Amino acid sequence: MCVVFSFLFGLSLMHKKMEFPFPDEVLEHIFSFIQSDKDRNSVSMVCKSWYEIERWCRRKVFVGNCYAVSPRMVSRRFPEFRSIELKGKPHFADFNLVPDGWGGYVFPWIVEMAGAFPWLEEIKLKRMVVTDESLELIAKSFKKVKVLVLSSCEGFSTDGLGAIAASCKNLEELDLVDCEVDDLSGHWLSHFPESYTSLVSLNISCLVSDEVSFSALERLVGRCTNLRTLRLNRAVPLDKVADILRRAPQLVEFGTGTYAAELRPDVYSDLAGAFSSCKELKSLSGFWDVVPDYLPAIYPVCSKLTSLNLSYATIQSPELIKLVSHCPNLQRLLVLDYIEDSGLEALASSCKDLQELRVFPSDPYGVEPNVSLTERGLVAVSSGCPKLMSVLYFCRQMSNEALVTIAKNRPNFTRFRLCIIEPRTADYLTHEPLDVGFGAIVQYCKELQRLSLSGLLTDRVFEYIGKYAKKLEMLSVAFAGDSDLGLHHVLSGCESLRKLEIRDCPFGDKALLANAARLETMRSLWMSSCAVSFGACKLLGQKMPRLNVEVIDERGPPDSRPESCPVDKLYIYRTIAGPRFDMPPFVWTMEDDPSLLLS
């Protein structure tokens, strides 16, 4: 990549000096090696002609905020794209902080593309509202579509999926990740015609109905010999797994359904045999309702596993320890806190290739800890796993000392998300805030791109973050800080910040207004249950025409209260599409000052 860049840099210098002897096609060819969106954007800014060349040959379009730009603008700028990735709702929508009906509708995008881009091959959507109508339009308009990925989307039913199955003859990947699907019946699978054999990846793990057409599923799996990824949903019982695996021994990624059945030796040996025949398996998931005695059936494949998602498996530490000790090549582990500190210590000694760890709470709303999972587990993993880069960890206690140790152990963290379950929990040893601990994280982990804070935190932690977290792109803050200074440190110091989401912090108008220009260099800012007044929102909206300042307030119109009243939720994002018009009644976009729009 560096070689290409220095070459490009040289080329751009030549171009600027108008000594450029090569035709555009050469540049186009060179650009084809540049896949990342960021790099493509950089290339397009070198000069006007590079912008032109690049836009005609961009094949993959990424829109991080579907309201930052309009469908028409995208289709005008990139007339030849084949793949589109769109993201809709703010991240906090995952935790129900964004009321239903806020927006993020994909339909207008599909309509725009349907006419002009019949050759579209890939559609990837995240946190968008996708209706059956949209899916039907996709099915009708894009005969060449190969990849459809719906991640955290909602608004559609299995009827829409049936339309896709029936019409998309070239479909290779259908990936439903954590979607909310109205599961009307399992029969949509039968809509894949018998002649259809191109499936490479199918993920239906989020479908909740108990009905699955097993025969349709088995036939589909049987005839799609290129199938590499299959993630079943909970409805598929354990005794069907063996049948399916036998039809698809070439699978690389597999997600079970319910991993429970009456203990029967024949079922067990059937299952173990089926797993053994899968020589290519690298990733396993599913494992709902695990009956521990059936776990050893997967041991034959464990040595090759690089990814294991046990985050639904309510198995206890001893079984988990046994399991991970069979997986020396594990790179990615998702698990419940049943693993406990002891399990994480075992993980640290068995899995030296571990890169990503996520530990979820089994009893998130309980007041008392139900498992022995503390900061010690995280310290152990940070110490024992030299390649660990990404962590999501829920626990109930933490200390500055532990965080400093972790930071020093693992300066290569790129993602560090710590959730201490009780808000504003202090260092359990010293009763101090955890400022120093998180400060160490940002100081030592110079490549940190994503950080989520928790525990008792003052403005000081934000001072550290502003000072050290120069590569930080996304920051999540909750129940932290003392004053606007905190927010000011972050907005003024974190040069790479693109996404900032804040809830329940005493941040108000001053920092926001003082750093208004910074907001145009970020994708978005979310603030809920903070102290930003309606007056400040209006002012920001007026002064910054390239920002949409959305006030979300279910208590009623903000102008029915004094201007100094804080708004409930605030979502600010940069846009070149102007205010949107698909808002529900509880969302208001602050108006731009008309005189500024003319300048």
Place this chain on the structure above:
Amino acid sequence: MEGALVLLGDGGGGSSGVSTNESAVLSKVEVVSEAESELELGLSLGGGATGKTKASNSSWEENGRILTAKDFPSSVVSQRTNNGGPSSVAVSGTKRSAESISHDSGSPTAVSQVVGWPPIRAYRVNSFVNQAKTQRGDEEVKPKYDLKKKHNFNGNEKGHLGFVKVNMDGIPIGRKVDLNSHSSYETLAQALEDMFLRSANSLEKEPLTMASKLLDGSSEFVLTYEDKEGDWMLVGDVPWRMFVSSVRRLRIMRTSEANGLAPRFNETSGRQRSKPI
């Protein structure tokens, strides 16, 4: 940060710095009359049929009320509170209830009352809460292999234990409400009132006329729900936990349409409802 605020950068349109005017904008307080008449319509499950009562802290007006089974003579008196003790209702439900009436141990429900915290996605909570409650503390993990038992999980069939969809007649956008965060019909009613009727007042378009009809008292709303068997019932007639275990979705229905419900309810009130597990 003391002193005048400065909007940094070029800003838009070259406006020169922030004068004290803008500070004044920020610091001025508009005095708004508290007595401003903003008729707020209430969901009422308790109280009498006449609207004058100020039910607890709900701000509902005489003219707007959502009727429930209580208003019908033959309704069964609903059991409002959880009885506490071990229940088959998801434990997270009791622990999350704002009321916490049912919380046996009396320990504070600190974490539980905050929306969206801890930051775990709903599907994750829903899926393992069902498993965890039976397996927590057990030496031996009890197998849950009987698929038929799945429907006994508390929550609607969709498996989204906490969240059910709510639609209100005349409002195109449905909402979702987390049943786990309520332990009684009252709090649910309050939440729905906040969600729908306040917004209705602020709408510019059609629903405003609907609201004004409500103000006339010429039409009212009823809260109904669709149960697991697909029947539409009036909310409030069964004990809360039974309701939670059988509700699939909610609908705030115009009384005119719901009239058919009441007699039907009467007919079916004698139906043997299966006891909650």
